[in-house]
Each structure stands twice: as C-alpha cells, then as structure tokens.
Amino acid sequence: MLSAPKPRVRAQSGLLQAATGGPKDVFMSAQQRFHWVALAEGASFLALLFIAMPLKYFAGMPLAVRVVGLAHGILFVLYALLVFEALGAGRFTLRTAALAMLASVVPFGPFVFERRIGGRA
Secondary structure, rough: OOOOOOOOOOOHHHHHHHOOOOOHOOOOOOHHHHHHHHHHHHHHHHHHHHHHHHHHHHHOOOHHHHHHHHHHHHHHHHHHHHHHHHOOOOOOOHHOOOOHHHOOOOOOHHHHHHHOOOOOO
C-alpha cells in the first residue's frame, strides 16, 4: 500500500519561532516601522534639544551635539523616507504627509502625530 508523501517542514529554532510566531512575522509591517521610527525620531529630537544643546552651551561639551545630532539626522531622514513611502503607497494623503513633516520639526510632534493617525502609516 502506498502512502502520500509527508510534507516537508522547514526547521526553525524554537526561540525564533516562539518570539515571532513563525517565519512570516520576522519583519515588521510598514505601520510598525513607521511607529518605531517616529518614536525614535521624536525622542532623538527631544534629546538634542533638552540634553545635548544644554550640555554644549552650559557645560562646554560640543561632542554631545555631534553624537546626538548625527543620530537625530539619520532618524529624521528615515522618518521622511517612511512618510514619502506611505504617501506613495496611498496610506497617507498629501495633507497627512505634510502634517507628518510639520510634526517632525515640532518638539513632541511625532508622538502626537503617531497617536492621532493610529495604524494608518
């Protein structure tokens, strides 16, 4: 009697499978990516304004601005790219994208914007 061949199952480490729920969940969705980058960009902007700048001008530590400024610059560019990606994919209207960019230059703006749009990014 012939039996049907067993389906081949790809091996995956138990830790990775437990952490991600399987191979399909390894990468973040566009919404999750935007969420985390918006939070990181907002936090880096606040760190630049309220930690690094005072250290530079009141404690004579210009290196703080160079380090935090570089991190913020990279995160800002990534944030802008994700805004334009959402605009191109139709997840943002032109008005929403403009508000996202405006929010990125206002302290606490990315936090408020991310909270208002929910999971639309």
